[in-house]
Structure formats: structure tokens, C-alpha cells
Amino acid sequence: xxxxxxxxxxxxxxxxxxxxxxxxxxxxxxxxxxxxxxxxxxxxxxxxxxxxxxxxxxxxxxxxxxxxxxxxxxxxxxxxxxxxxxxxxxxxxxxxxxxxxxxxxxxxxxxxxxxxxxxxxxxxxxxxxxxxxxxxxxxxxxxxxxxxxxxxxxxxxxxxxxxxxxxxxxxxxxxxxxxxxxxxxxxxxxxxxxxxxxxxxxxxxxxxxxxxxxxxxxxxxxxxxxxxxxxxxxxxxxxxxxxxxxxxxxxxxxxxxxxxxxxxxxxxxxxxxxxxxxxxxxxxxxxxxxxxxxxxxxxxxxxxxxxxxxxxxxxxxxxxxxxxxxxxxxxxxxxxxxxxxxxxxxxxxxxxxxxxxxxxxxxxxxxxxxxxxxxxxxxxxxxxxxxxxxxxxxxxxxxxxxxxxxxxxxxxxxxxxxxxxxxxxxxxxxxxxxxxxxxxxxxxxxxxxxxxxxxxxxxxxxxxxxxxxxxxxxxxxxxxxxxxxxxxxxxxxxxxxxxxxxxxxxx
Amino acid sequence: xxxxxxxxxxxxxxxxxxxxxxxxxxxxxxxxxxxxxxxxxxxxxxxxxxxxxxxxxxxxxxxxxxxxxxxxxxxxxxxxxxxxxxxxxxxxxxxxxxxxxxxxxxxxxxxxxxxxxxxxxxxxxxxxxxxxxxxxxxxxxxxxxxxxxxxxxxxxxxxxxxxxxxxxxxxxxxxxxxxxxxxxxxxxxxxxxxxxxxxxxxxxxxxxxxxxxxxxxxxxxxxxxxxxxxxxxxxxxxxxxxxxxxxxxxxxxxxxxxxxxxxxxxxxxxxxxxxxxxxxxxxxxxxxxxxxxxxxxxxxxxxxxxxxxxxxxxxxxxxxxxxxxxxxxxxxxxxxxxxxxx
Numbered sequence: 032x033x034x035x036x037x038x039x040x041x042x043x044x045x046x047x048x049x050x051x052x053x054x055x056x057x058x059x060x061x062x063x064x065x066x067x068x069x070x071x072x073x074x075x076x077x078x079x080x081x082x083x084x085x086x087x088x089x090x091x092x093x094x095x096x097x098x099x100x101x102x103x104x105x106x107x108x109x110x111x112x113x114x115x116x117x118x119x120x121x122x123x124x125x126x127x128x129x130x131x132x133x134x135x136x137x138x139x140x141x142x143x144x145x146x147x148x149x150x151x152x153x154x155x156x157x158x159x160x161x162x163x164x165x166x167x168x169x170x171x172x173x174x175x176x177x178x179x180x181x182x183x184x185x186x187x188x189x190x191x192x193x194x195x196x197x198x199x200x201x202x203x204x205x206x207x208x209x210x211x212x213x214x215x216x217x218x219x220x221x222x223x224x225x226x227x228x229x230x231x232x233x234x235x236x237x238x239x240x241x242x243x244x245x246x247x248x249x250x251x252x253x254x255x256x257x258x259x260x261x262x263x264x265x266x267x268x269x270x271x272x273x274x275x276x277x278x279x280x281x282x283x284x285x286x287x288x289x290x291x292x293x294x295x296x297x298x299x300x301x302x303x304x305x306x307x308x309x310x311x312x313x314x315x316x317x318x319x320x321x322x323x324x325x326x327x328x329x330x331x332x333x334x335x336x337x338x339x340x341x342x343x344x345x346x347x348x349x350x351x352x353x354x355x356x357x358x359x360x361x362x363x364x365x366x367x368x369x370x371x372x373x374x375x376x377x378x379x380x381x382x383x384x385x386x387x388x389x390x391x392x393x394x395x396x397x398x399x400x401x402x403x404x405x406x407x408x409x410x411x412x413x414x415x416x417x418x419x420x421x422x423x424x425x426x427x428x429x430x431x432x433x434x435x436x437x438x439x440x441x442x443x444x445x446x447x448x449x450x451x452x453x454x455x456x457x458x459x460x461x462x463x464x465x466x467x468x469x470x471x472x473x474x475x476x477x478x479x480x481x482x483x484x485x486x487x488x489x490x491x492x493x494x495x496x497x498x499x500x501x502x503x504x505x506x507x508x509x510x511x512x513x514x515x516x517x518x519x520x521x522x523x524x525x526x527x528x529x530x531x532x533x534x535x536x537x538x
Numbered sequence: 539x540x541x542x543x544x545x546x547x548x549x550x551x552x553x554x555x556x557x558x559x560x561x562x563x564x565x566x567x568x569x570x571x572x573x574x575x576x577x578x579x580x581x582x583x584x585x586x587x588x589x590x591x592x593x594x595x596x597x598x599x600x601x602x603x604x605x606x607x608x609x610x611x612x613x614x615x616x617x618x619x620x621x622x623x624x625x626x627x628x629x630x631x632x633x634x635x636x637x638x639x640x641x642x643x644x645x646x647x648x649x650x651x652x653x654x655x656x657x658x659x660x661x662x663x664x665x666x667x668x669x670x671x672x673x674x675x676x677x678x679x680x681x682x683x684x685x686x687x688x689x690x691x692x693x694x695x696x697x698x699x700x701x702x703x704x705x706x707x708x709x710x711x712x713x714x715x716x717x718x719x720x721x722x723x724x725x726x727x728x729x730x731x732x733x734x735x736x737x738x739x740x741x742x743x744x745x746x747x748x749x750x751x752x753x754x755x756x757x758x759x760x761x762x763x764x765x766x767x768x769x770x771x772x773x774x775x776x777x778x779x780x781x782x783x784x785x786x787x788x789x790x791x792x793x794x795x796x797x798x799x800x801x802x803x804x805x806x807x808x809x810x811x812x813x814x815x816x817x818x819x820x821x822x823x824x825x826x827x828x829x830x831x832x833x834x835x836x837x838x839x840x841x842x843x844x845x846x847x848x849x850x851x852x853x854x855x856x857x858x859x860x861x862x863x864x865x866x867x868x869x870x871x872x873x874x875x876x877x878x879x880x
Binding site: 479 | 606
């Protein structure tokens with residue numbers, strides 16, 4: 032394989048692994064803020080016990096998120112040097128803003144959240160938790176801004192690079208780069224808000240299902256009853272609201288994708304020929320015949336969703352030259368499985384909410400058993416959403432603009448009825464990699480990261496499993512539990528149940 | 539502001555971020571380097587890790603922000619450096635990941651072999667990362683081959699030359715000393731007493747390597763000292779750094795560990811400043827052909843972006859410094875192990 036393909040795989044592997052942890056951090060952060068707010072209001076110790084338990088899980092996820100996140104920050108430069116040179120002026124600003132506004136906030140107050148229980152009062156602790164949660168949300172803002180700019184660039188112009196006053200040439204061609212002209216137009220580019228809301232709801236779903244999974248398991252095992260019921264209730268409220276909100280967000284986003292990246296939406300939907308469009312529920316896109324096989328479809332459904340009119344035409348893949356189309360099969364399947372999972376979340380959470388209202392949820396054991404492994408599904412849905420978003424953007428790493436006809440019913444096409452993109456305004460992924468990095472180097476690092484991440488993933492599951500087995504501490508720790516000298520504390524704990532002594536495990 | 543003053547301002551700000559990272563994560567990495575040598579029991583190893591437990595994460599953000607700001611302010615340099623040192627950077631990433639997760643995982647199981655494994659990963663990650671930082675500085679000092687397209691040529695083996703390795707070794711000794719001084723402030727009793735000899739040893743080793751590096755730099759890298767002709771006031775930095783080096787043993791002898799730690803922070807700040815003075819106005823020096831060097835003039839973003847970034851920095855940094863201060867104040871004093879410690 033060539034260096035570009037390997038770099039693509041490496042980026043997908045490293046961001047795919049990393050993304051699990053920010054999802055959990057954002058989702059659990061909201062849960063922690065909620066628990067501590069209730070503790071401050073009611074002073075009911077069960078909320079503090081719960082917050083302390085989820086903090087330990089949160090800290091574990093956060094550490095792996097930070098460790099694997101640095102890879103993302105550096106990888107643009109290591110593997111995608113040409114891309115970095117083209118977009119640094121715009122894209123780099125978003126990353127730098129993330130560092131200054133989000134990461135410092137998050138990691139600073141994380142110290143108080145995790146290690147500060149006995150060093151600060153409950154109000155300061157609540158404030159720190161709030162700041163960590165805000166920091167993780169700010170971080171998602173800047174990352175989604177940067178990524179959305181690649182999808183729907185705005186607030187910039189593309190100009191030739193000058194070197195000592197003269198245009199810089201490479202292979203006889205002027206070297207171009209994007210420069211900011213309007214910072215806020217860049218930040219609020221056409222897809223930022225839609226995608227940000229979508230990402231947040233996705234994270235809330237993961238956090239809520241994560242809490243419900245562990246709580247359901249305790250309920251089934253008859254352990255930590257009160258803690259588990261309250262956790263499940265809170266998770267269920269968040270999950271139900273999020274699942275319903277996702278339907279609205281997803282619908283709005285599909286419309287935005289159609290407007291700015293019609294080839295991407297056509298690939299999502301397997302819509303090959305411009306004209307009235309059905310909504311494919313299942314199917315297998317077939318490149319050879321330019322159609323979707325074995326399909327189950329709602330006639331006119333796509334036109335209805337996009338235009339409110341089943342008969343109105345929808346731009347299909349035939350408007351684009353073959354080399355300008357995204358890979359259809361992967362875009363189609365990842366998008367469809369994501370949507371199907373989204374529908375399943377609505378069904379599952381509405382059913383559970385109904386049973387909870389009837390008061391029989393905690394006796395419905397089969398449903399609780401379903402919730403234990405169900406945490407995997409929203410993680411898969413989030414990952415697939417990103418696969419669809421990024422694969423659907425291909426062959427571009429920075430998508431060039433699309434022009435619509437005056438009445439907005441069709442894209443402006445060149446000869447042969449096909450869109451002619453302005454290549455100067457976008458960048459093809461194939462041309463974005465580092466020219467001086469060899470396939471062998473990337474293969475080496477890819478194998479290294481692959482191996483490391485497999486090991487990290489396994490250890491994470493193992494450690495998480497043990498934390499869940501141990502569960503929350505039923506009794507609150509003695510007041511001032513951490514203020515003694517280290518040795519006295521160790522001796523004290525050794526008396527109180529034999530923990531923390533040499534070579535012993537901690538909760 | 540003019541393009542020139544914006545570019546210079548960002549060169550200085552990158553230096554500030556690098557200094558912040560080197561001083562703050564420097565002691566984290568130093569604690570990791572001393573980890574196999576000073577703590578003897580499991581409790582002491584936990585104290586060693588927990589001394590930096592609440593801090594390392596925020597300290598590492600200085601590096602992340604340095605990278606992000608380099609990307610935004612000097613994209614050409616970001617692309618050239620990171621792709622040019624590909625294999626070294628990948629090793630650095632693996633080292634930083636190992637360092638981070640070993641602290642998180644170690645205490646989660648009681649098995650001695652589990653804990654031994656993560657102790658080794660903690661040391662290995664800290665040591666390798668420090669060595670590579672030094673090697674990177676060494677390569678930046680001597681310059682690297684750059685082709686006509688502006689890309690670094692040569693492999694990781696070429697980048698491990700004698701001078702970069704010497705700077706790498708000096709950095710390891712410096713961070714070990716810095717970490718030892720930090721740990722001395724955070725510990726008590728027998729553990730703290732044992733640190734004394736390690737502080738002396740690492741200071742001695744650093745002293746020797748620092749002199750060797752200085753001689754090698756003055757003898758073989760004429761460009762490194764050229765800027766002193768344009769900026770004679772910069773000689774103050776040289777004097778200050780040497781005084782800081784001398785002040786460490788003085789403070790140790792007089793039992794003023796806090797001042798000794800501040801002095802070692804001063805050494806680090808001085809060395810980063812000297813590094814910046816040696817480079818200026820280059821960001822990546824081309825070996826052989828100076829016209830191919832990546833400078834702050836040909837690598838910078840547009841004046842508009844540099845200005846926007848400056849606003850972001852001016853708005854953001856007071857917040858960063860405020861809550862960093864709050865966090866360090868909250869976790870002042872000796873290490874206390876509690877329910878949530880590593």
C-alpha cells in the first residue's frame with residue numbers, strides 16, 4: 032500500500048480509538064454536574080457517593096482521552112504536511128484556540144475534580160466539575176469548527192504563497208494556501224452549528240447509556256439498589272430526550288449536507304440518477320449497474336424529507352464525474368446503520384420510560400439485560416456517523432464549493448451535465464499527505480499504534496470491569512479522610528479494611 | 539501591528555509556551571526518570587506518582603498548545619518539522635502515552651508484576667520523551683538537510699548524531715535534577731533524605747554535560763552565537779543561566795530546596811531562551827544551504843491570522859495563569875494519599 036492509503040488508515044484508527052473517550056467524557060461530565068448539583072441542593076449523601084464513583088470512571092476515561100489526543104494534534108503535521116501548509120492559517124487557529132480555551136480549563140480543574148475531594152469544599156468541587164464539563168464541551172466546539180470548515184469552508188480566501196515578494200512555485204505551479212478573511216464566518220461556517228448539536232447529542236447518548244448499562248447490571252445483581260435506581264432514572268431521562276432530539280438534529284443536518292455537499296448526500300442515500308428520489312431503508316449499492324440492489328424503500332421519501340414534496344427532483348451521483356464521487360458503498364452503509372441505530376434508541380428509551388412510568392421497569396429483567404450491552408450501540412452509532420461524514424467528503428480533504436442554479440433546484444453543471452469543481456478552492460486527500468514520509472515509515476507507526484491501542488483497549492476494559500465490580504462505596508469516608516500524613520493514612524486505612532497497604536489494590 | 543512585529547511576537551510567544559512546558563512537564567518527566575532509582579517500597583512509588591498526579595495533565599497542555607500555536611502561526615514550520623522528524627515524533631507520542639496511562643493503570647491492581655510493568659512503562663516513557671526532546675533541540679541547533687521543495691530529508695538514524703544525543707543526555711540530567719528537587723518539596727522522612735544524594739548526582743551529571751554541550755556549541759555551531767552581535771543585551775541570559783546553575787548547589791547546601799527548585803526552573807528558562815536566540819530568525823535551519831531555511835518570515839500565517847491569534851492569546855492566557863495558580867495552590871504541600879489517588 033502507498034503512504035497516503037496507510038496514512039488514511041492510521042488517521043482513521045487513531046481518531047476512531049480516541050473518539051470513544053471524549054464521548055464518554057462529555058457525556059459523563061454532564062452526569063457528574065447533575066449529581067453534584069443535586070448533592071449541593073439536597074445534601075443527600077447518596078449523590079456524593081454516586082458522584083465519587085462516577086468520578087473514578089471519568090478519570091480513567093479522561094486519562095486515555097488525553098494520552099491518545101496528543102496523537103491527533105501532531106498527526107496533521109507528521110502525515111499530512113501538504114494539507115497543513117494549505118490550511119494552517121485557518122485550521123491551526125481553531126486547534127490553538129482549543130488548547131488555550133478548552134484544554135487548560137479541562138485539565139486544570141480535572142485535578143480538583145479527581146484529587147480534590149478532601150482538599151476543597153463541596154461548592155468549589157462543584158465549580159470544578161462544572162468547569163471540566165464546560166472545558167470538554169468547548170473542546171468539542173473547536174474541533175467541530177475545524178472539521179466543519181473542511182466540509183463547508185467559509186470566511187477565508189485562497190491565495191498564492193509569496194516567498195521574498197515573488198509567488199512561490201512548485202513544479203511550475205503556484206503554491207496556494209487558505210487564509211482567514213472573516214474569523215466569525217469561519218467559526219460559524221454553514222455546517223458548524225448543525226454538526227455541533229449532532230455531536231453533543233451523540234455524546235449525551237453515550238454517557239446516558241454508559242450509566243444505564245452499569246446501573247442495570249447492579250439492579251440485576253441486586254447490588255447498590257438505591258444508587259442504581261437513581262442512576263438509571265437519570266440516565267433514562269437524558270437518553271430519552273437525546274434520542275428524540277437526535278431525530279430533529281439528524282433531519283436538519285441532512286438538509287444542510289444536501290445544500291453544501293450534494294454528492295455526499297447522494298452517496299449516503301444511494302441516489303444515482305437525478306430526479307424524484309425514494310428513501311432507501313436497506314439495500315446494497317451496486318456500482319456496476321448504478322443502482323441499489325435488494326432495496327426496501329419509501330417511494331418519493333427522500334424528496335419528501337428534503338423538499339417536502341415527493342415529486343421534486345433530488346440531485347444524484349450522475350451530476351458528478353466518477354473521480355469526484357465519494358465511495359458509495361461505505362458511505363451508504365455507515366450512514367444507514369447509524370440512522371437505524373438512532374431509531375432503535377428512540378424505541379428502546381420510549382419503551383423503558385413507559386415501563387418506568389407504569390412502575391414495572393425494575394421488574395422487567397429482560398429489558399434490563401438488554402441495557403447492559405446496549406452501551407456499545409451509541410458508541411458504534413457515533414463512530415459510524417464520523418465514518419459517513421469523512422468518507423462522504425472524499426475525494427476531498429477540503430471540500431470545494433458547489434453552486435446552485437438560481438431557482439435552487441439543481442446544481443450548476445458544466446459540459447456533459449456534470450459539476451466542474453474549482454480545484455483551486457479545495458484540496459484532494461490524495462494530494463494532501465507528507466511528500467517526504469515513506470510507506471514504510473507509516474506502516475511502522477501504524478503497526479505500533481495498532482498494537483498499542485489494542486493493548487490499551489484491553490487494559491481499559493479490564494480496569495473498568497474491576498471498578499464496576501467494586502462499585503460505589505456504600506458508606507461515606509470518614510471526614511477529613513485525606514488530611515493525615517501519608518503513612519498515618521495508610522496505617523488508618525489498613526485498619527479499616529486492609530486497603531492501601533503495600534501491594535494492595537485500591538477501589 | 540506590522541507583519542514583522544507580529545511574526546516576532548509569535549516567535550517569542552512560542553518560546554514562552556515552550557518554556558512553560560519545559561519547566562512544568564520537566565519536573566513530571568524528571569520524577570519519572572528517577573522512579574526506578576529513588577522510591578523503594580510500593581508506598582513510596584505511589585507517593586512519587588501522586589506528587590505529579592494532579593499536575594502532569596495540565597502541564598502537558600503547554601505542549602499541545604505549543605503545537606497548536608505553531609500550526610496556526612507558522613504552518614510551514616509545523617508541517618516541515620513534524621513530517622521531517624516523523625519516526626522520532628511517533629516514538630515521542632508512544633512515550634508520552636506510556637507515561638500517562640502507566641500512572642492511571644498502576645494502582646488499579648494489586649499484583650506486584652502488574653505494578654512492576656507499569657513502573658517500567660512510567661520510567662521508559664518519561665526517559666524516552668525527555669531524550670527525544672533534547673535530540674530535537676540538538677537537531678534544530680545543527681540544522682537538518684532540506685530539499686528544494688522545503689521538505690526535510692534524511693532518516694531518524696541521521697537525526698541521532700553525536701551532538702543531538704549529547705543535548706538529549708543533558709536534558710535527561712537536567713529534568714532528573716528538576717524532578718528530584720520537586721519531589722524533595724513533596725516528600726518527607728527517609729524517602730526525602732534519599733533524594734538528597736540523587737539531587738547532587740543529577741546536578742553533577744548535568745554540570746558536566748552542560749559544559750560539554752556549551753563547548754561543542756561554541757566550537758562547531760558558529761551560527762549559534764552570531765545573534766549576540768546583534769543583541770548584546772542577550773548576554774544577560776548567559777550570565778543568568780550560569781548563576782542559576784551555580785545557585786542550585788548553594789541552595790542545596792544551605793537547605794533551601796524551594797529556592798533550588800526555582801533556580802533549576804531558571805536554568806530551563808535560560809536554556810530555552812538561548813535556544814531561541816541561537817535559532818532566530820530561523821525555525822528550521824537548513825544544513826548547508828541557508829536559503830532553504832524555514833524562517834519566521836517565510837513560514838508565518840497572514841498578518842490577519844497572527845493578529846486574531848494574538849487576541850486569543852491575550853484573552854485566554856490570564857485565565858490559564860489564574861486557574862493554574864489555583865490548582866497549584868490547592869495541591870501545595872506534601873503528598874497526601876487518599877481514596878482517589880493513583
